[in-house]
Amino acid sequence: MIETGSTPKQGETTILWLIKIVTGLILLILATIHLIMNHYIGSLGGLQTYSDVVRYYKTWYIPAMEAVFLVTVLTHSLIGLRGIILDLRPGEAMLKFINWAFIVLGMGFGIYGLWLLIIIAGR
Amino acid sequence: MNTQSNFVVRAFRWFDPRGRSLSGWGFMIHRLTALGLTFYLFLHLIVLGQLAQGPDAYDNFLKSTESPLYKIGELSVVAAVFLHGLNGVRIVMTSFGIAVPRQREIFIGAMVIGLVAIVIFGIRMFIG
Amino acid sequence: MVEKWNITVKFYRQKQGEKPHDQEIKMDVNPDENVIDLVERAWALHDRTLVFAHACHHSTCGACGMRVNEREKLACITPVRSVVANGGTLKVAPLRNFPVISDLVVDMGELYRRMDLVGHQPVDSDREEAIQPEFRPAGPAEPNEDFMRLSDCIECGLCMSACPVFSSTPDYLGPAVLAGAHQAGLEKNPLLFKLIDSATGVWRCHSAFECTAVCPSNVDPGWRIMELRRKVIGDRVKTLFNPRKPAEVGK
Numbered sequence: 001m002i003e004t005g006s007t008p009k010q011g012e013t014t015i016l017w018l019i020k021i022v023t024g025l026i027l028l029i030l031a032t033i034h035l036i037m038n039h040y041i042g043s044l045g046g047l048q049t050y051s052d053v054v055r056y057y058k059t060w061y062i063p064a065m066e067a068v069f070l071v072t073v074l075t076h077s078l079i080g081l082r083g084i085i086l087d088l089r090p091g092e093a094m095l096k097f098i099n100w101a102f103i104v105l106g107m108g109f110g111i112y113g114l115w116l117l118i119i120i121a122g123r
Numbered sequence: 124m125n126t127q128s129n130f131v132v133r134a135f136r137w138f139d140p141r142g143r144s145l146s147g148w149g150f151m152i153h154r155l156t157a158l159g160l161t162f163y164l165f166l167h168l169i170v171l172g173q174l175a176q177g178p179d180a181y182d183n184f185l186k187s188t189e190s191p192l193y194k195i196g197e198l199s200v201v202a203a204v205f206l207h208g209l210n211g212v213r214i215v216m217t218s219f220g221i222a223v224p225r226q227r228e229i230f231i232g233a234m235v236i237g238l239v240a241i242v243i244f245g246i247r248m249f250i251g
Numbered sequence: 252m253v254e255k256w257n258i259t260v261k262f263y264r265q266k267q268g269e270k271p272h273d274q275e276i277k278m279d280v281n282p283d284e285n286v287i288d289l290v291e292r293a294w295a296l297h298d299r300t301l302v303f304a305h306a307c308h309h310s311t312c313g314a315c316g317m318r319v320n321e322r323e324k325l326a327c328i329t330p331v332r333s334v335v336a337n338g339g340t341l342k343v344a345p346l347r348n349f350p351v352i353s354d355l356v357v358d359m360g361e362l363y364r365r366m367d368l369v370g371h372q373p374v375d376s377d378r379e380e381a382i383q384p385e386f387r388p389a390g391p392a393e394p395n396e397d398f399m400r401l402s403d404c405i406e407c408g409l410c411m412s413a414c415p416v417f418s419s420t421p422d423y424l425g426p427a428v429l430a431g432a433h434q435a436g437l438e439k440n441p442l443l444f445k446l447i448d449s450a451t452g453v454w455r456c457h458s459a460f461e462c463t464a465v466c467p468s469n470v471d472p473g474w475r476i477m478e479l480r481r482k483v484i485g486d487r488v489k490t491l492f493n494p495r496k497p498a499e500v501g502k
Contacts (some may be wrong), residue, residue: 164441
């Protein structure tokens with residue numbers, strides 16, 4: 001018989017997989033913009049000083065775009081990492097722990113990142 | 124089947140280069156860049172916390188990243204983003220049944236575009 | 252005149268409970284021979300303890316799957332010329348991801364059990380879906396129960412050996428089994444949906460396409476896994492707007 005010890009309930013992977021694909025497609029655009037604006041354009045190749053960063057984040061749509069980028073990149077990376085871990089057949093209890101740990105990690109870093117964005121945009 | 128080995132041994136099997144086809148290398152690149160980028164993402168977010176501490180803290184931190192070693196690291200991240208993103212396009216396409224018989228050619232095309240982008244970024248970072 | 256080459260063949264040797272080692276045998280070969288001919292000659296003339304599997308010699312039985320220079324091949328249709336040069340070394344090893352029984356023979360019992368589970372048949376009617384578009388015969392598109400053909404998949408296990416995900420995840424159904432489910436037809440057996448739409452089914456595939464690259468029989472498991480994904484997503488979208496009645500769920 002096929003071992004199904006660590007198989008999450010049916011359907012769970014389909015939805016997560018679809019979210020990974022959708023966030024991946026969004027990231028394709030946002031990560032390129034993020035890389036070009038933060039690391040390529042600018043006098044010395046990107047945002048080189050604190051004042052560069054503050055000036056860049058003054059335009060209202062930049063923090064908004066970076067906020068969407070933050071949420072999508074966290075979602076995509078954590079679902080992807082969970083998929084990689086699933087390849088290693090974690091047991092039921094370990095998978096449950098990973099699920100919760102990743103939710104906490106994602107929410108935690110998401111809130112922290114948004115807080116940082118608000119601080120910079122407000123300066 | 125091969126159930127006896129521990130997870131470290133099994134994880135290394137993903138990167139066993141023996142007898143791999145081109146798209147098998149695509150899998151390896153995708154997985155390696157995924158792990159690298161995830162690690163970098165959290166490191167990046169933690170380091171950006173310096174922004175909250177004001178201009179002096181952030182500018183001092185930026186000064187410390189001007190060494191060539193940091194630049195190589197930065198270019199590695201840029202390279203990983205391009206390789207992962209472009210290979211990701213192939214994976215999305217084939218996952219929806221689009222151009223599956225042409226996935227090898229799409230992979231070659233994606234890698235060529237990725238390498239060109241990496242070279243452009245590299246020139247900008249190191250030469251200006 | 253028949254061309255003669257002199258090559259070294261490195262055979263993977265392992266008996267149960269022993270550590271593996273390589274056995275080198277120098278051989279005079281005709282480059283147009285197939286690798287299975289060398290293996291048979293090594294057994295007949297050099298070492299009668301060498302264990303290997305073979306039967307049909309024309310890629311129909313799937314018994315002689317092994318790794319030739321690390322790559323999964325059917326030894327019976329792999330010309331020596333295609334894998335080594337004159338004076339070179341040829342490495343012959345058993346398939347990966349299956350327990351070695353002895354030398355070049357692995358235990359594929361689990362694969363056969365899984366193929367049975369998904370209802371893979373050794374012969375198939377000329378259902379259009381069972382055949383890839385480019386190999387579909389000209390003629391009536393309607394299913395023709397009178398026209399039976401050997402199933403493309405010969406259960407040789409090459410794809411299971413080459414799959415990098417299966418190498419770390421023995422629970423993963425694997426390319427041969429998923430391709431078997433596709434060939435068997437989801438519409439014939441709704442339970443297959445449950446089996447393949449799971450963490451050990453189609454979502455475990457990470458698009459390495461090694462299965463398709465090594466398949467000697469044009470099954471193209473990679474394509475079939477992607478087709479299954481499309482069907483699963485299609486079914487999910489359909490049930491989203493038209494939920495199944497409770498009675499149907501358990502079926």
